Amino acid sequence: xxxxxLTLLRIVLLGAGRVAAHLAPAxxxxxxxxxxxxxxxxxxxxxxxxxxxxPTTVASSLHHLPDADVYLLTLPDAVVPEVLAAARFPVxxxxxxxAGALPLSVFAPYKEQLRGGVFYPLQTFGPGRAIAWPSxxxxxxxxxxxxxxxxxxxxxxxxxxxxxxxxVRRLQLHVAAVWVSNFPxxxxxxxxxxxxxxxLPWELLHPLIRETLDKALAQPPFTAQTGPAVRHDAATLARxxxxxxxxxxxxxLYQQLTASIQATAGPLPAAANNASGLRL
Amino acid sequence: xxxxxLTLLRIVLLGAGRVAAHLAPAxxxxxxxxxxxxxxxxxxxxxxxxxxxxPTTVASSLHHLPDADVYLLTLPDAVVPEVLAAARFPVxxxxxxxAGALPLSVFAPYKEQLRGGVFYPLQTFGPGRAIAWPSxxxxxxxxxxxxxxxxxxxxxxxxxxxxxxxxVRRLQLHVAAVWVSNFPxxxxxxxxxxxxxxxLPWELLHPLIRETLDKALAQPPFTAQTGPAVRHDAATLARxxxxxxxxxxxxxLYQQLTASIQATAGPLPAAANNASGLRL
Numbered sequence: 001x002x003x004x005x006l007t008l009l010r011i012v013l014l015g016a017g018r019v020a021a022h023l024a025p026a027x028x029x030x031x032x033x034x035x036x037x038x039x040x041x042x043x044x045x046x047x048x049x050x051x052x053x054x055p056t057t058v059a060s061s062l063h064h065l066p067d068a069d070v071y072l073l074t075l076p077d078a079v080v081p082e083v084l085a086a087a088r089f090p091v092x093x094x095x096x097x098x099a100g101a102l103p104l105s106v107f108a109p110y111k112e113q114l115r116g117g118v119f120y121p122l123q124t125f126g127p128g129r130a131i132a133w134p135s136x137x138x139x140x141x142x143x144x145x146x147x148x149x150x151x152x153x154x155x156x157x158x159x160x161x162x163x164x165x166x167x168v169r170r171l172q173l174h175v176a177a178v179w180v181s182n183f184p185x186x187x188x189x190x191x192x193x194x195x196x197x198x199x200l201p202w203e204l205l206h207p208l209i210r211e212t213l214d215k216a217l218a219q220p221p222f223t224a225q226t227g228p229a230v231r232h233d234a235a236t237l238a239r240x241x242x243x244x245x246x247x248x249x250x251x252x253l254y255q256q257l258t259a260s261i262q263a264t265a266g267p268l269p270a271a272a273n274n275a276s277g278l279r280l
Numbered sequence: 281x282x283x284x285x286l287t288l289l290r291i292v293l294l295g296a297g298r299v300a301a302h303l304a305p306a307x308x309x310x311x312x313x314x315x316x317x318x319x320x321x322x323x324x325x326x327x328x329x330x331x332x333x334x335p336t337t338v339a340s341s342l343h344h345l346p347d348a349d350v351y352l353l354t355l356p357d358a359v360v361p362e363v364l365a366a367a368r369f370p371v372x373x374x375x376x377x378x379a380g381a382l383p384l385s386v387f388a389p390y391k392e393q394l395r396g397g398v399f400y401p402l403q404t405f406g407p408g409r410a411i412a413w414p415s416x417x418x419x420x421x422x423x424x425x426x427x428x429x430x431x432x433x434x435x436x437x438x439x440x441x442x443x444x445x446x447x448v449r450r451l452q453l454h455v456a457a458v459w460v461s462n463f464p465x466x467x468x469x470x471x472x473x474x475x476x477x478x479x480l481p482w483e484l485l486h487p488l489i490r491e492t493l494d495k496a497l498a499q500p501p502f503t504a505q506t507g508p509a510v511r512h513d514a515a516t517l518a519r520x521x522x523x524x525x526x527x528x529x530x531x532x533l534y535q536q537l538t539a540s541i542q543a544t545a546g547p548l549p550a551a552a553n554n555a556s557g558l559r560l
Contacts, residue, residue, distance in 0.1 A: 018506075077508075077516050101508070101516045123488055126495045126504050135487045161484075172478035173485075174516075175523045179530075180471035180485050181492040182507030183537045184464040186544070188493075189501035191460035198452035204441075205453075205460050206497055207415045208403055212461040213468075213493050215406045217486055221469035224406050226298075227462030228357075228381070236357050236381045236454075243455045249543055250459075256536045257463045263529055264466070 009154055012036035012059075012066055014083055015074035016044040018125040019098055023074060026133045028052055030157040036066035040079070062087040070154060072119060073097040081106055089114050094147045100174030103167035104141050117142035117151050120170060121159075124181050133158045139165040139173065190250055197246070222264060229261040232268045289434055292316035292339075292346055294363055295354035296324040298405040299378055303354060306413045308332055310437040316346035320359070342367040350434060352399060353377040361386055369394050374427045380454030383447035384421050397422035397431050400450060401439075404461050413438045419445040419453065470530055477526070502544060509541040512548045 009032045013020050016039035024034050034052055038059040039045030049056040057066050062083065065071070067090060073080050077099045084106065089095055096117035097106065107116025118141040123131060138155040141164060142148040148164070155162040165173065188209065192202050215224050228236035237258060244251035289312045293300050296319035304314050314332055318339040319325030329336040337346050342363065345351070347370060353360050357379045364386065369375055376397035377386065387396025398421040403411060418435040421444060422428040428444070435442040445453065468489065472482050495504050508516035517538060524531035 076511065077513060101519050122484065124492055124495065124506050126499070126506070129491070129495055129498075131491070132487070137484050137487065161487075169478050169480065171519060171523050172474060173480060175520045176471045176474040176478070176480075176485060177488055178507055178509075178520065178534075179467050179474065180489050182505065182509060182541070183467045184489075185492055185496050185501045185505055186537065186541050187459050187463045187467070188496040189505065189544070191456040192501060194452060194456040194459065198449050198456070200449065200453060200456075204402065204417050205456060207412070207417065207441075208457055209460050209464075209493065209497065211409070211411070212404055212465055213489065215404065215409055216465050216468040217489065218409075219406070221465045221472060225462065225465055225469065226404050226406070227458055229458075229462060231356065233357060239381045239451060240455045240458065243451050249540065253536060253540050254458075256533060257466065260529065260533045261462070261466050264469070 007153070007157075008032050009069040009150070010035045010067070011154075012038070012068040012071045013048075013074055014038045014062075014065075014071060014087070015076075015079075016041065016048040017074060017076070018127065019121070020072075020074035021048055021127075022125045022129075022131050023072070023098070023121070024048060024052055026131070026158055027154075028054065032154070032157065035068055038062060038065065065089065069094065070150060071095040073099075075099075077102050084110060094142075094144075094150055096142070096147075096151060100139075100177065101171050103171070104143065105167070115142065115144040115147040117144075117147045118167075118170065119151055119155065120165075120174075122173065122177060134160050137161040137163065139163055139170055141166060141170065190253075194247075194250075225261060225265060227261070229258040230265050232262065287433075287437075288312050289349040289430070290315045290347070291434075292318070292348040292351045293328075293354055294318045294342075294345075294351060294367070295356075295359075296321065296328040297354060297356070298407065299401070300352075300354035301328055301407075302405045302409075302411050303352070303378075303401070304328060304332055306411070306438055307434075308334065312434070312437070315348055318342060318345065345369065349374065350430060351375040353379075355379075357382050364390060374422075374424075374430055376422070376427075376431060380419075380457065381451050383451070384423065385447070395422065395424040395427040397424075397427045398447075398450065399431055399435065400445075400454075402453065402457060414440050417441040417443065419443055419450055421446060421450065470533075474527075474530075505541060505545060507541075509538040510545050512542065 011027055011032055011034050027034055033054055034056050036057045036059050037045050037049050045058045049058050059065050071093055080097050080102055093114045095114045096119040098119055100120050104118055120139040122137040136159050138159045140151045142151055195202050244254055291307055291312050291314050307314055313334055314336050316337045316339050317325050317329050325338045329338050339345050351373055360377050373394045375394045376399040378399055380400050384398055400419040402417040416439050418439045420431045475482050524534055
């Protein structure tokens with residue numbers, strides 16, 4: 001294997017889901033060859049292969065994978081161990097998964113047969129979204145030095161932000177990513193539904209959403225917290241609870257989030273928002 | 281009162297907090313005169329007045345307010361009724377509050393003395409942030425036609441997005457604003473703290489945060505939901521729970537948000553993410 005001296009790599013993707021659908025064209029655009037593709041769903045594999053310019057073999061079996069410099073497992077976390085157990089890689093193959101929460105040790109049972117690695121792109125991959133790969137952080141891990149060098153080479157061809165991260169810190173990063181991506185997306189979805197309930201256009205909230213985000217990236221969000229929860233504004237909180245009466249699940253989540261904001265901020269300073277002592 | 285024929289208005293602000301600090305300079309920039317300012321804190325009132333170019337009287341008493349075309353109550357919701365009860369406005373004065381969750385009926389006890397109104401800017405006003413007023417939705421309400429006309433005149437001088445909204449729908453909008461602004465800000469704050477716990481730079485999450493937001497504004501967020509919760513990925517959820525063990529409050533909130541995502545999405549389609557039936 002002399003892959004670390006090559007600029008362009010031969011890659012096989014195992015998995016043809018969202019990550020693969022975004023990663024494969026980016027790899028091709030960077031000059032690499034996606035020489036093979038395997039998917040649990042042959043239809044998805046064929047569909048993705050047909051969107052790639054070069055010749056891509058759609059492997060019909062995990063026992064007959066093409067030769068490659070890197071095998072990338074773009075699979076749901078739960079499926080990775082099962083695919084590793086079933087697949088037959090060339091001896092010494094570099095096999096990397098793309099998951100945030102899966103430890104490198106998932107490769108431990110196969111250390112005599114392959115070099116395991118992690119190639120984790122920290123981004124959310126929605127269908128039909130153009131991904132700005134040069135700014136996507138790529139988090140790498142491998143025990144084998146040559147494997148790590150090859151992953152660096154691959155990562156550097158896609159992104160300006162490449163870093164090595166061990167499994168513990170990658171998991172911490174992945175948890176944080178859920179807090180700043182999956183969870184806010186859910187809350188935005190609730191906001192959109194509530195606007196629809198009120199017969200108001202979703203776009204009405206867009207300037208607020210954009211400024212909230214810009215502000216949160218410019219200064220620590222906890223210090224920029226606004227709203228009735230952090231003000232301990234009981235009258236407004238009661239009005240909001242009443243306004244959510246038709247949505248009891250969200251009414252409950254509203255209270256849980258309010259409690260979390262108040263617990264994080266601590267008690268209100270004495271006399272803040274206190275209307276007594278009004279000067280006439 | 282011939283204010284509806286005037287382009288420029290004389291304005292008195294009651295309250296010198298965040299909303300006033302952003303609104304007063306914008307009013308002046310639009311050509312209006314902030315002729316007076318009253319604050320529960322005379323220091324805050326004087327500080328804000330000193331930042332305005334024109335002569336602004338800092339009223340020492342709610343009994344001696346300057347004449348004006350519009351009195352804007354830029355006060356915490358809970359303080360508005362108390363200030364209304366204490367203040368002496370010129371007979372027939374146009375007095376508008378700027379709160380999302382306060383009904384117009386807060387003015388009902390004073391309908392013989394003043395014309396009540398609502399001038400609600402749908403935005404979050406952080407200290408030191410430049411607000412793009414032309415895109416801030418301004419939501420107006422008034423029972424008196426001339427009051428509504430004056431509020432329209434004022435609003436149109438600041439923003440392209442002016443609309444009339446009754447108290448019920450304004451409250452619904454305000455609740456939705458909490459979901460898309462205050463709550464996501466809290467979650468971003470948790471993400472930032474978790475990165476700090478892990479010794480990782482906050483900036484690492486910025487591309488993910490921006491793409492999450494862009495995606496949520498481009499397509500319905502519920503249909504774009506990703507992550508271990510919506511996938512019912514039990515192994516990853518368990519790893520995340522373990523990773524949050526040192527933060528039990530957030531561990532609990534993580535579970536509450538996960539439950540909400542799963543309840544919203546409904547059960548997973550049979551066989552999705554199911555590794556059984558793996559084709560070799």
